[in-house]
Amino acid sequence: MNWASGFFDFLQNQILGMAWLNTLVGNGLAALGLDPESQVGASLQFFIYDLIKISILLCVLIFAVSYLQSYFPPERSRRILSRFHGLKANTVGAVLGTITPFCSCSSIPIFMGFSAAGLPLGVTFSFLISSPMVDLASLVLLASIFGFKIAFAYVILGLVIAIVGGTIIEKLKMESHIAQFAAPGIRQPVAPGSGSGAELVEETELELSRKERVDYATEQVKETFVSVIPYILIGVGIGALIHNWIPQSWVETALGSGNPFGVVMATLLGVPMYADIFGTLPVAEALLGKGAQLGTILAFMMATTTLSLPSMIMLKRVISGRLLAVFVSICVVGIIIVGYFFNFTQYLLV
Template structure:
């Protein structure tokens, strides 16, 4: 256990990096770590470097694995399954695809047009932006492994149940006609060499970093400001864990935002430290990643209002239930 704890502290939490940044702030910049400016600067530099290092390594590894599961192969795997098992597989495959909610929409169109049930495609659509291996490791680096694993578990459950409920509603008629009429080419999987897969992984790292770097900087900047400039009493008075409205408020506030989970993690870290309930923070993160306004607008182009409303309602209610459960059982994780 001691070796595991040491590896976790050095590889995930990067205590060595925190120490080096502390030396930079105190010895080079001449700032007191106890001051607001010094503390904010340390938080910002440390979190930005840590997130970019972890994100690059994780996306590279995940993309290399993902090179064996292109969208066409994923579709074939799902096409051979039926019922609840297909929902579970759709949700699990979503966890190994590091897509944001907007990037998942084209895959949703491809899966639906190829004849996959709505239940399966919506399980994938919910899971893909909400839960992935990179977010699990980053959550562990900020909080701990029990929270990270619990977050992944409830995210998969939400994806499976959400997809299953949509499937039971029999709402295929509310999918736009052009989606079902679109023809998908059934091409054989390209045989890639190791060099090709590594090249693909490098390109994925560059592409994803290019997409999320600004959100990471903004998220860490907001986290640094909350951490050192906004009193804890003010935050807990507004969205403290004792207020019943904190979870629905966090979920609804997260919807208009468009950010990756990597940009929301630094904010989540500070809010928990300030006394905000763990479930409230996770509800905010889930709403931002699974129900961002741009993704809902894009989804409106391919499904009609009743299906979109059902999808939104199921995910919002699921997020709030998860939030209340985590707030109730926080003592099990912290």
């Protein structure tokens, strides 16, 4: 088992974590006469290292996920989901959400298409919850910072929230709260340009060649990188500020074990923000280094990626305020529960 442990440590630290890159950046700054141990030098090292690392992981992951996603356009996904019913259907919907767009806004057009195609409401909401919260990228990116145990636990618990949330909404029988143009039985084509996969939404399904899949994945890399790089820059900048300028005692007081309401605060703070996992990672990395509790950090990440204000505005156009309130409440309660779970089990996972 020692070789397996060593392999995963190498994978996490050198491949995903790119510790060699951090050393290289530090040596480069030192060669330019800037002390990496100083506040300015350490901040600059953190910024350059995280920016390059996240950009590389972003491009590789988007290409891989987009290539995989090209096999599951919405029409094929709809046919797959229509074969299942009840809890199984919600589970499949949540799992399919893991191979779709990286942000909540780009998941909503597909959610509308699924609803218009007549899929059960619970299935579509299981998809809508899991798509931004637990995509395949989150597994790899979380593993690069927190390790594989935490990454797998995060994804599994995120899927649980999606499955339970979809099941509750289905039991409430709220089909009448869907806007008419997105209601079951009315076909709703989705306009291209929503980012990270919306371009595959078509009325007819075409089998793509390998070159077409590569071209599609390459185009998704370009479009997604351009759309998220501002948030990455902001996130890395905030992370560098927290990492080297914010006193550790402040973070521990607000988000550490001494504050029993830290998870609730982090969740409510993350809800109105708009970012994807690429923008929140450097902030999470810096907060963890300053003594914030694991569950509090992950709750902030989940809330930010799942319940952004722009996505809620878009969603309000196709569902009633009552259904939106139920959806947000389920997500918030689920995220808070998951946050406290990680806080209570942190000593086992870290």
